[in-house]
Amino acid sequence: MAETKDETKQDFKLETNTELRFEVDANGTIKLEMITGKAEIFGSELVEGKKYVFTSGSKVAVFTWHGCTLTLVGKSEVAYIAKETPMVMYLNVHVALEQMRQKAEEDDTRGPRVMVVGPTDVGKSTLCKLLVNFAARLGRSPVLIELDVGQNEIAVPGTVAALCIERPSDVEEGYAVVAPLVYHFGHKSPQDNTQLYNLLITRLAEVINLRCEANKRTNIGGVVINTCGWVRGDGYRSIVHAAGAFEVDVVIVLDQERLHSELVRDMPDFVKVVLLPKSGGVVERSQKGRMESRDSKIREYFYGVRNSCYPHTFEVKFNEVKLFKVGAPVLPDSMLPLGMTSEDSRTKLVPLEPSGSLIHHVLSISMANSDEENIIQVNVAGFIVV
Numbered sequence: 001m002a003e004t005k006d007e008t009k010q011d012f013k014l015e016t017n018t019e020l021r022f023e024v025d026a027n028g029t030i031k032l033e034m035i036t037g038k039a040e041i042f043g044s045e046l047v048e049g050k051k052y053v054f055t056s057g058s059k060v061a062v063f064t065w066h067g068c069t070l071t072l073v074g075k076s077e078v079a080y081i082a083k084e085t086p087m088v089m090y091l092n093v094h095v096a097l098e099q100m101r102q103k104a105e106e107d108d109t110r111g112p113r114v115m116v117v118g119p120t121d122v123g124k125s126t127l128c129k130l131l132v133n134f135a136a137r138l139g140r141s142p143v144l145i146e147l148d149v150g151q152n153e154i155a156v157p158g159t160v161a162a163l164c165i166e167r168p169s170d171v172e173e174g175y176a177v178v179a180p181l182v183y184h185f186g187h188k189s190p191q192d193n194t195q196l197y198n199l200l201i202t203r204l205a206e207v208i209n210l211r212c213e214a215n216k217r218t219n220i221g222g223v224v225i226n227t228c229g230w231v232r233g234d235g236y237r238s239i240v241h242a243a244g245a246f247e248v249d250v251v252i253v254l255d256q257e258r259l260h261s262e263l264v265r266d267m268p269d270f271v272k273v274v275l276l277p278k279s280g281g282v283v284e285r286s287q288k289g290r291m292e293s294r295d296s297k298i299r300e301y302f303y304g305v306r307n308s309c310y311p312h313t314f315e316v317k318f319n320e321v322k323l324f325k326v327g328a329p330v331l332p333d334s335m336l337p338l339g340m341t342s343e344d345s346r347t348k349l350v351p352l353e354p355s356g357s358l359i360h361h362v363l364s365i366s367m368a369n370s371d372e373e374n375i376i377q378v379n380v381a382g383f384i385v386v
């Protein structure tokens with residue numbers, strides 16, 4: 001039978017230190033198979049002869065240190081081999097971090113804490129993935145911190161989260177999200193409530209510090225922090241705040257000299273600030289593309305990556321739940337009780353009356369035992385759609 005257009009087969013031969021980049025068409029899929037050699041996708045190794053399926057919108061780079069042959073079956077928007085990649089530099093960073101882990105092991109101290117910053121679409125999430133995957137391949141167990149509330153790799157958008165990485169992420173399905181630590185933020189940009197954002201960063205850092213104190217392996221593995229692409233004004237101040245809260249040792253700036261020089265100026269001397277180039281393969285995403293990827297992240301939470309989960313519908317009486325929203329309307333300081341500032345209201349919990357306006361909203365379920373606890377600073381158990 002003749003091949004249909006959707007089953008176009010392409011063969012590629014990759015030399016050492018090159019990568020095959022491809023994007024999957026909307027509503028299409030691509031099957032990738034490594035025929036010979038060795039290759040990896042964002043730090044996760046490919047198995048020879050196994051067929052990997054990538055769904056619509058995926059943007060992938062298959063990198064090889066040793067050379068390989070590959071086939072792609074399906075319709076791709078683009079598929080090309082790139083010889084220029086920053087992978088050797090990224091690997092050098094990993095090697096330096098591994099040396100810091102070995103030193104920490106010898107001296108019984110803390111492993112490296114590294115934060116990746118830069119404007120939007122420079123490959124921050126991808127570099128974080130590479131670093132934790134490389135570490136996991138050496139048997140390390142770093143903690144991945146996700147501060148990018150818009151494009152969150154661990155939980156649904158609108159959250160900050162942490163995940164202990166025990167093994168490299170799955171090539172098709174991403175991180176094995178087992179027992180993540182997630183805090184509710186509720187907006188897709190930190191700009192919408194900077195006070196709350198900074199408060200959650202402080203809280204997350206406290207909890208991670210406790211975890212590191214209690215678990216030597218996690219402590220040695222270190223922390224890799226992904227940030228969002230808002231690097232001006234309050235966004236920059238949030239980056240500096242996060243660096244302080246997590247007591248980072250290394251800040252990697254991707255692709256922006258201005259941000260690099262600002263951070264060199266503002267970081268303490270013991271923090272290494274490194275400027276690295278972005279990969280030419282990183283794909284710029286439009287507002288629409290970002291919205292779609294947020295939607296698919298929420299869908300993935302409820303249905304699983306390959307529709308492997310079945311969300312349940314159940315009814316709860318309104319008197320059995322308490323509903324809150326974070327942030328009271330901002331009032332002028334003159335109208336507030338003595339000693340309170342309008343900034344406080346942004347992190348205040350406001351009770352919500354159940355109403356039709358809640359329909360189709362995503363709510364998070366707090367782990368708090370009572371509403372006397374500081375619910376904002378308590379992690380969430382999961383999410384529901386009303």
Ligand SMILES: Nc1ncnc2c1ncn2[C@@H]1O[C@H](COP(=O)(O)OP(=O)(O)OP(=O)(O)O)[C@@H](O)[C@H]1O
Pocket residue numbers: 021022058059060061119120121122123124125126127148151228229279280281282283284
């Ligand atoms: N070398 C590469 N080749 C092809 N695609 C790539 C490469 N590196 C990254 N990408 C793709 O580019 C897209 C953007 O990368 P990434 O999410 O890492 O950027 P980011 O800086 O974290 O963006 P944001 O600021 O939106 O969080 C992703 O879909 C990723 O899979």
